Amino acid sequence: MTTKKVTIREVAQASGVSIATVSQILNGKTKRFTPQTITRVRAARDQLGYEPDYFAQRMITKDSKTIGVIVPDITNPFFGQLLRGIEAVLFRANYITMLCDGADDRLKERDYLDELTRRGVDGFIISSAAVASETLREKQRPFIVLDQKMASGTADAVLTDDRQGGRLAAEHLAALGHQRVAMVLPAAPTANIARRLAGFQTVFPDALQIDGELSKQGGRAAAKALVQTDATAVFAANDEIAFGLYLGLAELGKRVPEDYSVIGYDDTEMAEYVTPQLTTIAQPITALGATTAEMLLARIAQPDKVWEERLLGVELVKRFSAKPL
């Protein structure tokens, strides 16, 4: 706090021109100036170590070079990987990402939304179902919603083919000879989870549904309900639940895959490291993040272009948690 800030005025002084000149030259509007002045100004800038004051700049040009990202649970490695993708492209475009962990708290997410708006973020990436699209729209900022289809034709969106993912899981189980199957998913599923279920039901119209939060704990608890049924295979709404199932089932003396085949969803890194290695539906997590960020940037650059919607594919990766009946 000891060294005081060097201002544009001092640079102007040092190079013997007006502050308007300095501002323009340093912002690349170099057309109208003579080579000498240009070098003179730049030299002064370097020599004094001048950095334009961020807030003063923002007062004029209202953009902030900042994107707000809201995720529901930063503790879930899925979002860690997703953020990698988002953040990488944003950083390359010189944007700073403001990460907000909603912690599954609707109110908190709202607060964040308000505060970030006040702070003039240039756009939002919403990866949580908890924020309604109207709320978002009234903020009058570009936003893109991830993995959560909203009223279409009214916002950008990037989706993965959840329906296909659900079907893939079901088909694999069916091919393995399973007839009685269950899916564990939250009691109030978000749109994307619901689509996974729908896809699953394409093959198993009367699959059992077991309640379970989207977390390891949720899966662990769901195991108790599972063993009461006559199902021989489970489809977990995400990998975290599947991991929970592993433990919950073990606690009840059941083995995977001998007693229960289980299929996860996401293909998070850990899926490969768990025993037995988890058969799961792979989403291109990092690519998902990257694509999202790119689309938002495109929207910011060109606010009036037509709404775009992108669908990314998924695939089944067979490992060892599902076996023939």
Place this chain on the structure above:
Amino acid sequence: MTTKKVTIREVAQASGVSIATVSQILNGKTKRFTPQTITRVRAARDQLGYEPDYFAQRMITKDSKTIGVIVPDITNPFFGQLLRGIEAVLFRANYITMLCDGADDRLKERDYLDELTRRGVDGFIISSAAVASETLREKQRPFIVLDQKMASGTADAVLTDDRQGGRLAAEHLAALGHQRVAMVLPAAPTANIARRLAGFQTVFPDALQIDGELSKQGGRAAAKALVQTDATAVFAANDEIAFGLYLGLAELGKRVPEDYSVIGYDDTEMAEYVTPQLTTIAQPITALGATTAEMLLARIAQPDKVWEERLLGVELVKRFSAKPL
């Protein structure tokens, strides 16, 4: 973008007072005004939906109510949990946290540091070893460094008792009858990892050291080196490595804990869900984050208080990945 911003001037107009009055009242400096004007102003504020412009405010009062947090790898669940702790207390204090994923890239971390400084963050929480304390100091901002002891008496720090953690792991292994043991850790360990090693060597002065990055991949690769030795037990520098070891060992036809006892470090959530459940040294991860944030806030409130250093305890949690020889 259609509705234009409502400014303090309009509020003043609406309540028939000057903008100075509005500003003061709305900032709680309510002492000098009559109850009626106060209510009148507040009413106008509410009625017009006035929100002070963030950037204009920041131009005057230089604080930004923002903390920059830099982590080396957001993909590692340890940092997810840590962030939970940090973010929760910051949010409660009305601070926004700007999360930056260093992605193990020194240069990127530097860039972030520069940019955040320019944007006037009120302080930094550094959880990565890659940024040097001098670099940090020259930013002239309060900062606190986590789990990484720097030149002491010159910055705040919160540490966990890594040395004790290392010793605990070693003692457990010794009690189980192991004599030949190894530790896997990065070739260029950071200060905290080095302390774990030192503690471990307290009991096993000539423990083998196997190179391995702090990731699942790192552990997986290290397994190959491990099986070349005559060690019967491994101490992994963190849980991620331990998980990697599980897989790597399995790929080589070895079983845990029958062939190798393994002990992890961190007690991340996953430790309980893996099979066999991982014996590990528990750090109070979320508390660690919370404490750090609190200390930084305290420093910001009172920049000249004496440097503080806090040491948090660790404990051994026995599960099933280490067994008697």
Place this chain on the structure above:
DNA sequence: TGCGTTTGGTAAAACGTTTTAATTACACGT
């Protein structure tokens, strides 16, 4: 009445930029 003191409030400066319209200087053609 006169005078210091409190009360309630405001004018104006300051924060550090960007941007627009104006100004100067000069060359050129007639």
Place this chain on the structure above:
DNA sequence: ACGTGTAATTAAAACGTTTTACCAAACGCA
């Protein structure tokens, strides 16, 4: 000598607050 055009630069407004010093009116009191 005079307009005309153009190239280089700048003065000044604007952005929306907070803060400080000052002011007028009312009050207390001998």
